[in-house]
Amino acid sequence: MNFPVSAEAARWLALPVGIIFGVLLHRGGVANYNVIVNQFRFKDFTVLKVMFTAIIVGGIGVLLLKSSGHAQYHIKPANMLGVVLGATLFGAGMVLYGYCPGTGVAAMATGSLHAIVGFVGMLAGGVLYALSFTWVEAHIQTVAAMGKVRLPDITGVPDWGWFVILAAIAAVVFWLIETRFRTPGGDLQT
Amino acid sequence: MKETNYSSKTIGGTDRAEAKARWNPYIVGIGIGVLSWIAFGVLDEPLGISTALSSASSVCALPVMGSEGVAHNAYWAKNPLKWNGGMLLLMGTFIGSLLSVLVSHSFRLEKVPATWQKQFGGSTAKRFVAAFLGGVIIMFGARMAGGCTSGHGISGSLQLALSSWTFFLTMFASGVVTALILFRKPATASK
Numbered sequence: 001m002n003f004p005v006s007a008e009a010a011r012w013l014a015l016p017v018g019i020i021f022g023v024l025l026h027r028g029g030v031a032n033y034n035v036i037v038n039q040f041r042f043k044d045f046t047v048l049k050v051m052f053t054a055i056i057v058g059g060i061g062v063l064l065l066k067s068s069g070h071a072q073y074h075i076k077p078a079n080m081l082g083v084v085l086g087a088t089l090f091g092a093g094m095v096l097y098g099y100c101p102g103t104g105v106a107a108m109a110t111g112s113l114h115a116i117v118g119f120v121g122m123l124a125g126g127v128l129y130a131l132s133f134t135w136v137e138a139h140i141q142t143v144a145a146m147g148k149v150r151l152p153d154i155t156g157v158p159d160w161g162w163f164v165i166l167a168a169i170a171a172v173v174f175w176l177i178e179t180r181f182r183t184p185g186g187d188l189q190t
Numbered sequence: 191m192k193e194t195n196y197s198s199k200t201i202g203g204t205d206r207a208e209a210k211a212r213w214n215p216y217i218v219g220i221g222i223g224v225l226s227w228i229a230f231g232v233l234d235e236p237l238g239i240s241t242a243l244s245s246a247s248s249v250c251a252l253p254v255m256g257s258e259g260v261a262h263n264a265y266w267a268k269n270p271l272k273w274n275g276g277m278l279l280l281m282g283t284f285i286g287s288l289l290s291v292l293v294s295h296s297f298r299l300e301k302v303p304a305t306w307q308k309q310f311g312g313s314t315a316k317r318f319v320a321a322f323l324g325g326v327i328i329m330f331g332a333r334m335a336g337g338c339t340s341g342h343g344i345s346g347s348l349q350l351a352l353s354s355w356t357f358f359l360t361m362f363a364s365g366v367v368t369a370l371i372l373f374r375k376p377a378t379a380s381k
Contacts (some may be wrong), residue, residue: 010233011206014275016227021237024225025283026290027211028218033303040362040369044255046215049342053219059348060224071230076336078348078353086335087342087357089327093363095372097324098303100339102239104325105280106287110208111299114321121325126247128326129333131264136334151350162350174216 022106031106033098033114041096045177052170056163063159073150080135080144097121211294226348235275236349238341240332242276245269247329265333310375324330335361 005013028050029035038044065071085126094100097118104122107115129136152159207354222237229237230304248266253261260266291297302317310316331340335357337346343361 005232009277010235011273011275013228014233014235014278015285017225017233017237017283018279019286020225020282021222021279022283022286022288023290024218024221024286026287027213027294028214028215028222031287032208034298034305037303037305037369037373040365041373042366049215050219050222051339053216053224054226054344055347057220057223058344059223061227062230062348065227065231068206072234073349074230074236074345075349075351077340078351078356079307079336080356082352083353083356084337084360085281086331086333087360088364089331090300090332090335090338090357091331091361091366093324093326093328093366094339094361095365096320097328098306098321099222100239100328101243101342102283102338102340105239105243105283106353108293109284109288111297112300112303113299114303114317117318118321118325118328120328121322122243122321123247123325125326125329126244127238127251129244129330130251130263133333135264137264138261139250140334146352147253147354151352151355154352159350163358 021102021107025103025106026110030103030110031099033107033112035182036100036103037095039096040091041183045181049174049177052166052173056166056170059166060163063163075148075150077148079141079147080146082141082143085140202288203222205296205298207294207296207298222344223348224265226345228367229345233275235279235339236345237279238276238337238345239280240329240338240341241269244329244333245271247278281330305373 025031029046030050035044035046039047062071062073066073090100097104099115099118101122104115104118108119151157151162157165226237229235243323245266247258248263248271251263251266254264301314302312304318306320310320328338332341335342336353337343337357339361342351342354347358
């Protein structure tokens with residue numbers, strides 16, 4: 001059972017949640033082309049800091065919500081060929097565009113004109129995918145389709161074990177970033 | 191309208207007003223994490239952008255395909271454009287960023303970002319072509335993979351989904367290779 005909010009109210013609550021998301025993307029500095037591209041060049045680690053922290057904080061909270069019966073998982077199916085091909089295109093597109101879909105939308109609001117051009121490109125990409133959807137579903141999404149599996153299912157390491165591992169990796173990575181890889185003109189916050 | 195001047199108003203290619211508006215990235219990460227508690231616990235809908243965006247793209251196909259054609263497309267029949275949580279989240283992301291920019295006085299028109307300019311020069315046309323192509327590729331990839339940096343990268347990874355961690359690691363590796371090729375030091379001095 002989710003928290004007692006009517007479906008209609010929950011739907012509209014998505015607007016303020018989105019607004020806070022937009023504020024956080026901008027204030028986090030990730031609605032900035034330079035920050036995103038320089039993550040992939042290992043010159044700025046803002047994206048990694050934001051995402052890794054969000055995954056661990058979010059994951060532990062959602063795990064507690066789920067195990068107390070207040071939330072359910074929404075796992076995307078592991079159609080491995082589709083995920084790998086799609087992610088490969090996504091990574092190349094992200095460096096070329098300089099934004100991902102969410103940060104691109106946030107960047108449009110900051111006055112980035114090339115973010116708007118890329119947004120039109122994203123709409124075109126959406127059309128292109130819709131047109132090739134039937135073929136992709138039949139020929140790509142069926143290859144190595146493992147279903148809605150989670151890492152604990154395939155490894156036997158329980159949920160909390162994964163979060164201990166992830167938190168340990170994050171601690172080491174963040175420590176290395178903050179002590180060894182501080183680049184001038186990279187991460188701007190003091 | 192202000193002209194972009196990278197030498198006096200920027201640090202490391204980033205506008206000073208925008209830099210001053212920055213919050214600590216760890217705090218921002220915690221904020222997004224807490225937001226995902228609400229997304230799962232109350233909205234029953236993970237944070238994600240690309241599904242709503244690809245539904246919205248059906249509007250662009252309307253003039254060519256007509257409403258019949260769009261309705262009969264297998265993808266849009268499955269993901270029709272409507273005012274659902276995902277669409278409101280998408281709208282909210284834009285509004286939130288706009289509010290944040292206005293409050294912090296960091297709105298600035300940008301045609302060619304500093305990092306791009308350093309490598310490829312100041313041509314607006316060149317940057318716009320790249321941004322457009324990048325947009326096409328990223329969206330096609332997002333839909334094929336079943337999500338983007340939000341839906342897979344954050345919401346999926348925090349659920350420890352195999353698909354999402356595969357996406358995250360593959361996407362990052364592909365981005366690093368692309369950046370290596372795109373931002374390599376010019377072997378021959380070409381302008």
